[in-house]
Amino acid sequence: MKICVLVKQIPGSEATFNVTPDGRWIQESGLPFEMNESDIYALEEALQIREKMGEGEVFVVTLGPDRCQKTIREALAKGADRAIHIKEEAPFCTDPLTIASVFTQVIREENPELVLSGLQSDDLGFGQTGVLIGEMLGMTTATLVVATEIQDEDIRVKRELEAGWFQWQTMKLPASLAIQSGLNTPRYPSLRGIMTARKKEIKDVSFNDLRNVDFLQSFKKLSIQHAEKHTEMIEGSVDEIVSKLVNVFKNEIRIN
Amino acid sequence: MDKLFFTEEHTMLVEMVRDFANTEVAPIARELDETGRFPEEIVSKMGKLGLMGIPVPEEYGGAGMDTVAYAAAVMEMAKVDASVAITMAAHTSLGTMPIVIAGTEEQKRKYVPQLASGEILGAFGLTEPEAGSDAGATKTRAVLDGDEYVVNGGKIFITNSGKAGILLFTTQIVENGKSIGIGALIVDTDNPGLKIGPKEKKMGWRASDTRQLFFEDMRVPKENLLGQPSDGFKTFMKTLTGGRISVAALSVGTAEGAYQKALNYSTERKAFGKEIYKFQAIGFKLADMATQIEAAKLLTFHAAWMKDQGMDITKEAAIAKLYASEAAMKITTEAIQVLGGYGYVKEYDVERFFRDAKVLEIGEGTSEIQRMIITRQLMKTLRKTA
Numbered sequence: 001m002k003i004c005v006l007v008k009q010i011p012g013s014e015a016t017f018n019v020t021p022d023g024r025w026i027q028e029s030g031l032p033f034e035m036n037e038s039d040i041y042a043l044e045e046a047l048q049i050r051e052k053m054g055e056g057e058v059f060v061v062t063l064g065p066d067r068c069q070k071t072i073r074e075a076l077a078k079g080a081d082r083a084i085h086i087k088e089e090a091p092f093c094t095d096p097l098t099i100a101s102v103f104t105q106v107i108r109e110e111n112p113e114l115v116l117s118g119l120q121s122d123d124l125g126f127g128q129t130g131v132l133i134g135e136m137l138g139m140t141t142a143t144l145v146v147a148t149e150i151q152d153e154d155i156r157v158k159r160e161l162e163a164g165w166f167q168w169q170t171m172k173l174p175a176s177l178a179i180q181s182g183l184n185t186p187r188y189p190s191l192r193g194i195m196t197a198r199k200k201e202i203k204d205v206s207f208n209d210l211r212n213v214d215f216l217q218s219f220k221k222l223s224i225q226h227a228e229k230h231t232e233m234i235e236g237s238v239d240e241i242v243s244k245l246v247n248v249f250k251n252e253i254r255i256n
Numbered sequence: 257m258d259k260l261f262f263t264e265e266h267t268m269l270v271e272m273v274r275d276f277a278n279t280e281v282a283p284i285a286r287e288l289d290e291t292g293r294f295p296e297e298i299v300s301k302m303g304k305l306g307l308m309g310i311p312v313p314e315e316y317g318g319a320g321m322d323t324v325a326y327a328a329a330v331m332e333m334a335k336v337d338a339s340v341a342i343t344m345a346a347h348t349s350l351g352t353m354p355i356v357i358a359g360t361e362e363q364k365r366k367y368v369p370q371l372a373s374g375e376i377l378g379a380f381g382l383t384e385p386e387a388g389s390d391a392g393a394t395k396t397r398a399v400l401d402g403d404e405y406v407v408n409g410g411k412i413f414i415t416n417s418g419k420a421g422i423l424l425f426t427t428q429i430v431e432n433g434k435s436i437g438i439g440a441l442i443v444d445t446d447n448p449g450l451k452i453g454p455k456e457k458k459m460g461w462r463a464s465d466t467r468q469l470f471f472e473d474m475r476v477p478k479e480n481l482l483g484q485p486s487d488g489f490k491t492f493m494k495t496l497t498g499g500r501i502s503v504a505a506l507s508v509g510t511a512e513g514a515y516q517k518a519l520n521y522s523t524e525r526k527a528f529g530k531e532i533y534k535f536q537a538i539g540f541k542l543a544d545m546a547t548q549i550e551a552a553k554l555l556t557f558h559a560a561w562m563k564d565q566g567m568d569i570t571k572e573a574a575i576a577k578l579y580a581s582e583a584a585m586k587i588t589t590e591a592i593q594v595l596g597g598y599g600y601v602k603e604y605d606v607e608r609f610f611r612d613a614k615v616l617e618i619g620e621g622t623s624e625i626q627r628m629i630i631t632r633q634l635m636k637t638l639r640k641t642a
Contacts (some may be wrong), residue, residue: 191306195319
């Protein structure tokens with residue numbers, strides 16, 4: 001089975017962010033970058049499916065600038081067979097439809113039976129790419145996937161619903177699945193994997209060459225919210241204080 | 257520094273070890289220290305990842321990485337748990353690499369793949385009750401009897417020895433009734449003549465397996481001789497310089513682990529209305545710690561890099577080991593001071609790093625021996641330039 005995994009590089013969660021002078025993006029110098037969390041699980045799921053089936057190919061597709069090479073190598077070190085790097089320079093596209101259409105062109109050529117993506121990226125968090133790609137490629141799609149089972153022409157997936165409920169669903173292949181974090185135990189890259197990653201193929205393609213739709217949305221201004229302390233003195237008689245406090249609890253702090 | 261010595265592979269290795277150490281080892285580090293349990297499950301996982309054979313050539317089942325990679329991995333592990341780091345380091349640089357360097361092709365094929373995959377653990381015995389720093393004074397005797405050596409004597413303070421599949425040890429080699437020098441033998445640990453003592457109760461490195469060994473008419477096949485005694489003891493000792501890089505790397509890691517905890521604490525703990533790092537008395541301690549760590553790290557990676565270039569590192573390895581181990585002792589002491597009373601209780605782990613640091617000034621040649629080696633090297637270059 002040929003499996004495509006979408007892998008995104010995002011700023012590390014422990015990083016401190018500053019906005020660029022033009023207010024359109026974050027300052028990248030000195031920031032640690034890492035693989036998006038749910039993509040790590042998507043990659044692991046792909047590797048496990050390949051291992052269970054005893055054959056097949058796992059390739060990763062990444063959109064982003066040169067720094068993404070590190071994340072791509074990490075995926076290769078963990079066991080992906082090869083990679084396609086859709087190169088993009090700042091200012092980066094943040095429009096999910098454009099991104100999905102570019103990915104779609106690359107993936108269509110490869111014709112995989114399964115496309116796995118993380119549920120959402122931990123930086124922008126739109127959660128749309130996997131679903132849009134599935135739609136554009138005419139694949140069946142599922143989100144919030146927490147388990148997979150390949151059954152000949154079909155794939156059976158377990159989806160996480162609200163309030164602790166789950167749903168099993170059987171879908172036709174090819175399929176595009178958005179994977180929820182925590183469904184497996186991601187492996188560490190072995191030393192052998194690290195040493196062979198360099199020898200694996202990374203094909204470069206250009207984002208601008210593939211872009212065929214206009215951006216429907218873009219960032220106008222990025223700002224970082226700072227928590228501010230605010231102290232309000234409640235005065236009056238005991239009854240007045242109590243009723244004002246109840247109002248604060250109910251309507252501001254929202255204690256039910 | 258990463259830019260100076262690290263390739264992309266080195267960075268990936270360091271990130272993997274960091275992730276592994278924080279996820280798998282950190283949650284049990286205190287338990288291992290308190291109980292002294294040897295973490296077989298961790299060692300087994302490390303073997304599968306390739307961490308038990310980092311510098312071993314690929315043809316013998318290793319990862320085929322260099323000394324810089326090996327030192328970086330030991331350092332990273334020691335930031336979290338020095339016991340696990342020394343288990344890996346002693347296994348690799350002492351239990352495995354002497355066979356890679358001095359072994360016959362047959363010995364390499366027989367032993368190295370099992371060691372490099374972590375399938376069996378390696379140990380190395382040099383120190384004896386009456387021969388520690390003065391390793392040349394070894395009393396253990398291996399007397400050739402037909403096709404076998406008959407070994408009597410014993411070793412002390414041998415890391416990994418209770419868990420090892422094979423043991424390398426130094427001994428006087430006696431043939432035709434006379435000693436022909438000091439050599440090393442490889443012995444399977446199920447040899448009936450090998451008696452393994454109980455686990456030592458130590459101040460630090462508590463989860464590392466350290467024992468005394470007794471050789472009683474232990475018969476070892478002649479072909480298990482490692483290297484030739486006629487090459488001289490000094491030649492063999494050279495293969496051990498890797499061990500000094502191990503301890504230097506362990507020192508940097510131990511120091512950095514304690515420093516990181518002190519640094520974090522200093523930004524959280526407030527006294528007299530402000531975070532304590534804002535007091536010069538604490539801030540300067542942190543600055544000194546960071547400076548010493550940086551210096552120790554550079555010395556260690558420089559020595560490792562020189563080794564990878566095939567240069568003689570007798571002096572550089574001794575300097576790195578001496579400086580880094582003494583820095584680790586100072587830094588872990590100061591880290592406790594930064595935490596005050598909290599530093600003295602086990603809950604904050606800093607006292608564990610302090611206890612783990614002391615042995616660094618003792619093992620693989622004491623600080624005094626390192627100074628002796630460095631002085632000797634200084635005199636050698638002095639003669640050359642005169």
